[in-house]
Amino acid sequence: MSPQDATAKAVDSIAGWLNDLYRDLGTMSGEVGLLLESALGERTKISKRDLSGLREKAARFLDSHASVVGAGVIFSVSSIKDAEGVLEWWFRNDRNEIEQLDFDLAPEGNSFYDYQQLPWFSIAARTGRQTIAGPYVDYLGFNEYIVTCTVPSYVRGNFIGVTGCDLRIRDLENVFIPMIRSVPGDAAILNGNENRVVLGNSGRFLVGERIKTEPEGYSRVPLDVPYLNLSLLCSSRAG
Numbered sequence: 001m002s003p004q005d006a007t008a009k010a011v012d013s014i015a016g017w018l019n020d021l022y023r024d025l026g027t028m029s030g031e032v033g034l035l036l037e038s039a040l041g042e043r044t045k046i047s048k049r050d051l052s053g054l055r056e057k058a059a060r061f062l063d064s065h066a067s068v069v070g071a072g073v074i075f076s077v078s079s080i081k082d083a084e085g086v087l088e089w090w091f092r093n094d095r096n097e098i099e100q101l102d103f104d105l106a107p108e109g110n111s112f113y114d115y116q117q118l119p120w121f122s123i124a125a126r127t128g129r130q131t132i133a134g135p136y137v138d139y140l141g142f143n144e145y146i147v148t149c150t151v152p153s154y155v156r157g158n159f160i161g162v163t164g165c166d167l168r169i170r171d172l173e174n175v176f177i178p179m180i181r182s183v184p185g186d187a188a189i190l191n192g193n194e195n196r197v198v199l200g201n202s203g204r205f206l207v208g209e210r211i212k213t214e215p216e217g218y219s220r221v222p223l224d225v226p227y228l229n230l231s232l233l234c235s236s237r238a239g
Contacts, residue, residue, distance in 0.1 A: 045080065068165045
């Protein structure tokens with residue numbers, strides 16, 4: 001297999017895996033919208049009693065995606081009645097049980113989690129498009145590098161929040177490194193907004209490192225995943 005063919009195969013494999021993940025997030029988001037529409041009836045604001053059933057959907061998503069460590073729905077403050085925010089975010093703990101993550105959502109709190117300002121929420125809210133954020137260290141949850149993938153969620157055409165999932169970088173390495181192993185030389189997946197390394201196949205490119213300019217002899221090959229602007233940085237000979 002030529003270097004160009006190996007790179008094209010790796011790029012297609014990575015993009016295909018991500019597109020499948022976002023397709024399933026979109027499916028879960030649609031199911032959430034239908035569930036809430038039925039629960040709301042004539043009301044316009046979501047109450048906590050409307051949220052039964054979300055745990056089951058998050059658990060099903062976690063069960064069907066081995067690389068995902070957290071999943072659920074995060075609501076816009078404007079869509080919720082009598083609450084300062086709602087995160088229905090679930091993860092599988094060390095006992096292999098589904099557990100809900102707790103966050104400080106009180107603006108006056110010392111650890112206030114102002115999630116509506118974070119890119120995985122704000123970009124989806126503003127654009128109506130799927131997003132990816134990271135890698136970043138998740139100090140409020142897993143205390144290691146993760147990426148967060150989200151899609152916007154709607155009820156009767158109104159934005160109510162995002163449906164999404166967290167993936168640890170070390171788990172993504174198990175998925176993507178075999179896909180890019182045949183690419184000649186060092187290679188790395190870069191995010192689009194900061195040109196930071198999501199993961200690399202060697203010590204040449206470190207997780208979270210910002211690649212301000214492409215190293216000599218390297219080029220970026222776009223990953224065909226809508227709106228995410230991801231790419232594979234690899235030897236120009238391979239690309």
